[in-house]
Amino acid sequence: MTLNGKVCLITGGAHGIGAATAREFASRGADLAICSRHVDDESARQLKHDLELLNRRVLLIPADVSDPAQAASCVEQTAANFDRLDVLIHSAGGAAPGGILDVSPDVWYRAFDIHVHAIFHLVRAAAPHIAKNGGGAILLISSAAGARGCAGAIAYGVAKGAIPQFTRALARELSSANIRVNCVSPGIIRTRFQDFLTPEQVRRNIEERIPLHREGRPEDVAAALAALAENEFITGATLPIDGGMAMRMV
Secondary structure, three states: OOOOOOEEEEEOOOOHHHHHHHHHHHHOOOEEEEEEOOOOOHHHHHHHHHHHHOOOOEEEEEOOOOOHHHHHHHHHHHHHHHOOOOEEEEOOOOOOOEOOOOOOHHHHHHHHHHHHHHHHHHHHHHHHHHHHOOOEEEEEEOOHHHHHOOOOEHHHHHHHHHHHHHHHHHHHHHHHHOEEEEEEEEOOEOOHHHOOOOHHHHHHHHHHHOOOOOOEOHHHHHHHHHHHHHOOOOOOOEEEEOOOHHHOOO
């Protein structure tokens, strides 16, 4: 499936992996709806400006997709504005600190609301629109933490671990509508999410944990998402984007 002329909705699309993905899809000819809690800040406005310089149509939608009504509204606003929807990417997320004995119930529930429950509400709203145009793609973002566990952030790790299973279930159910569902599992990607790391932790990650000996870039994830959107014979897959970290046990 070529992305030229297609419409893509990206949640969490104003920063980090979401913004890089918007740029990648726009470079391939897609029009973008970008849903975020931060569409009014300078980086979101600059992103919209840059995409419009590529002659792409861009819609910024302020929303918190952990809220069911706002998640559904993002989809409906996209379909109403562009008169179609071809690709849904759920990139919105956030940290959820705390181990099993100290994580607060609010943090636990918030992690599942934004990482898992949002998918439920987004897909229920989006699938009929995507099917109406002959099919398309749904792309989800898990994490190496979902496969390996995440000490000190159990809610995040468990929520991210649910996404590959959600991917497989959706891929089976939506295949009859020619909707492909795939997932990427990023490792250590240099975004604001990694700002808490000390220089020593960064050094250890690069030298000891990542076989390619560098942190990933948001653009690495964006390129993989675009490839999965365009490939018409991949569904139900989870692709590690981690520089080989999944091969290491440390």
